Amino acid sequence: MLWTRERPGDDVVFRGARVLDPVEGIDATLDVRVDDGVIAVVAQHVDANEHRVVDAAGLVLAPAFVDPHVHLRTPGREDEETIASGTSAAAAGGYCAILAMPNTDPVVDSTATLGSLVETAKREAEIPVGFLAAITRGQGGEELTEMGELADAGAVAFSDDGVPVASAGLMRRALQYASVTGRLLALHCEETTLSRGGHVHEGSVAAELGFAAYPSVAESVMVERDLSLAAYEEQPLHLLHLSAAESVVALRRARENGSRASGEVTPHHLVLTDEAVRTLDPNVKMNPPLRAERDRFALLDALRDGTIEAIATDHAPHARHEKDVPFEAAPFGVTGLETAFAVLYSELVEPGLLPLATLLERLSAGPARIFGLERPRIAAGAPANLVLLDLGALTHVTADGFRSRSVNSWLLGRTLKGRVAMTVAARTVVYG
Numbered sequence: 335m336l337w338t339r340e341r342p343g344d345d346v347v348f349r350g351a352r353v354l355d356p357v358e359g360i361d362a363t364l365d366v367r368v369d370d371g372v373i374a375v376v377a378q379h380v381d382a383n384e385h386r387v388v389d390a391a392g393l394v395l396a397p398a399f400v401d402p403h404v405h406l407r408t409p410g411r412e413d414e415e416t417i418a419s420g421t422s423a424a425a426a427g428g429y430c431a432i433l434a435m436p437n438t439d440p441v442v443d444s445t446a447t448l449g450s451l452v453e454t455a456k457r458e459a460e461i462p463v464g465f466l467a468a469i470t471r472g473q474g475g476e477e478l479t480e481m482g483e484l485a486d487a488g489a490v491a492f493s494d495d496g497v498p499v500a501s502a503g504l505m506r507r508a509l510q511y512a513s514v515t516g517r518l519l520a521l522h523c524e525e526t527t528l529s530r531g532g533h534v535h536e537g538s539v540a541a542e543l544g545f546a547a548y549p550s551v552a553e554s555v556m557v558e559r560d561l562s563l564a565a566y567e568e569q570p571l572h573l574l575h576l577s578a579a580e581s582v583v584a585l586r587r588a589r590e591n592g593s594r595a596s597g598e599v600t601p602h603h604l605v606l607t608d609e610a611v612r613t614l615d616p617n618v619k620m621n622p623p624l625r626a627e628r629d630r631f632a633l634l635d636a637l638r639d640g641t642i643e644a645i646a647t648d649h650a651p652h653a654r655h656e657k658d659v660p661f662e663a664a665p666f667g668v669t670g671l672e673t674a675f676a677v678l679y680s681e682l683v684e685p686g687l688l689p690l691a692t693l694l695e696r697l698s699a700g701p702a703r704i705f706g707l708e709r710p711r712i713a714a715g716a717p718a719n720l721v722l723l724d725l726g727a728l729t730h731v732t733a734d735g736f737r738s739r740s741v742n743s744w745l746l747g748r749t750l751k752g753r754v755a756m757t758v759a760a761r762t763v764v765y766g
Contacts, residue, residue, distance in 0.1 A: 335490040336431055336462035336707070337455035338421070343371020343761035347382045348722065351390030355397055355712040356691040357699045366395060368718045371761020376714060388756065394690075394723040397710035398430030398757055399697040401671065402520075403495070403574060403598060403646035406463070408451065410439025414651040414740050417451070420671070421460040423649075423738040427671040430461055430710055430719035430759035431702070436468045437496040443468040443479045445487040452488055461759040464490035464707075466520060469508050475500050478508055485515035491705060493520040495574055496621075498556055500526065505560060509567045518705060520572040521560050523581070524622070528552035533662055535608040535625045543611065545662065548623050554580035561588045561595055570594035572704055575648050577603050577622035579632035586641045596704045598646040599633045601674050602744060605681045606630075610744070616657045616664035617744045620648070637696060638688060644701035645693075647674050651740030669743045672736055675721075676729050677745060679752035720758040722766065727753035 346368045353364045353376065365380035366373060401424065407415040417434075424432045434451075436442035442451065448467055455463050467489035471477045473496065481492060492512060498521070499505045512519050532548025534540045540547040557573060561584055564571040573585060576597050588595045602620060607627050610618045618624060636642040650667025657664050675697065682688040702709045710719035729750045733741040756766030 335488055336464045337452050338459040338462040338760050339457055341762045343718070344758070344763050345369055345385040346763065347380060347385045347387045348390045348395050349387055351393050351395035351722065353395050353712055354691060354694060356695045357709065358711055358713055360712060361691070366712065368758070371718050373712065373714055373716045373718055376712060388722070390722060393755060394725060395712070396694045396721050396723060397698045397712060398719040398721040398759060399428045399675070400701040400707060400710065401429050401432040401647050401649070402644055402701040402705055404432045404434050404649045404671065405651065406434045407651055408438060408454070409447070414653050415738060416458070417454050417463060418458040418460065419737060419739045421463055423671045423736065425460045425757050425759060425764040426737050426754065427673070428675050428721035428723070428754040428757050429671065430757065431464070431707060432461065433464045433466060433490055433705065435493060435495045436466050437473060441468050441473050442466070443471050445483050448484060448487050448489060460764050466491045466493045468492065469494045469499055469519065470504070473497050475504065478504065478511055481511050481515050481517070485517050489517060491518040491520050493522070493574070495520065495522045498522050498524045498526065502559060502563065506563050506567065509564060509569045509571070513567070513569050518570055518572050520574055522574050523553050523556035523560060525552045525556045528555070533619065533623070534611050535623045537608055537626055539608045539611050550578035550580060550625055550629065553578045553622055554584060557581040557584050561585070561593060564595060565591070565593050573597040575600050575603070575622060575646065576633065576642065577625050577629060579629045582632045582636045582641060586636065589641060596644065597642045598644040598701070599637060599642050600646060600648045601670055601677050602668060603633055604630065604637070605677060606744070614661050615744070616659065616661050617668055617742050617746070619661060619664050619666055620668055621666035634687060638692060643696065644704055645674070645678070645696045646701065647671050651738055652742045653740065657742045667742070669736070669738055669740055672738065673731060673743060673745050673750065675723070675754060676750035676752045679725065680750045684751060718758045718761050721754060722756040724753045724755045725751070729753050
């Protein structure tokens, strides 16, 4: 279900790193030797075997990251991103795998479109990439796609991300159909009759600035509906980019009642609130919008206790001219692949709000587990999918520093602590 261009495995030794794999239960200063792209030895004082030796003293070596929610804008908007540029950006961000959303032009709702993407990935992808297909034809919410054919063609999951499946009856049929394919539904939860025309979270900031508001209940009411349908059908589902405290309550309750539901949260929803909108920077406009501090705290609590199992960037590139407009006229969405680890380390781990081990697990094993992907791990015999992190390094975020084709980052001008020094993906050094 993941594709990348074929390359030989690398031979490399990481010498004296703090090896940290929370799932494997490893946190120690060790050497790691990779032979032909496969982890051969994890121990103290490993023989280099004439491999490339990386002095990793003082650095952290961890399982590389998996991003389950990326927009590659291909086909249709290759000026904003391509499979080549998006996967290159992901490599620089420490990722060994990403999943691309289907709201492209045309929508990924046919085996022909999906097959074209797969073939492009085999030629151009710097790291493995998987593709979600649409739940409904054209994401129109009226007719289901041929999920069986799309699954057979390699669709990793199904989503109408960007728009909700408004009809409860159609959502129920989608859950039934998806169960036959063994693929997950990943849902954008929004009741558009409540969010209609909204630009920012409904609260004091929206009122003071005079912006049309997008209330949190527009998300949570649809979360409740979809969780209820999944429980009735006894099927799993995944909730995309959660933003509201009420949504967290609903997900936690569903999981406690035995539901196979999962959720993800973005770096911007973990770090920012709607107070950031006062800058009128179009790069803090996203869907769902930044919400109140109580929502941010609820998301962080859910990430800590495992109610939310994954961090996803929702990397959404836009052309400069599209974002260089007044706030209300700008499209929703921000980039995130290249800055996710650094900002979360700076804003959550350094202040003591989130353990480093938890952050690494939610960036790697969590999303892999949700989508049935092989978990990146540090163990003898495992394919090398590794990220080397320099926690003391400072990174100044500038527009000319991105590998992505788009620069609509909410972090422009910021200095962050923590840097990806090297990434190994699918047995090959792809960055550093």
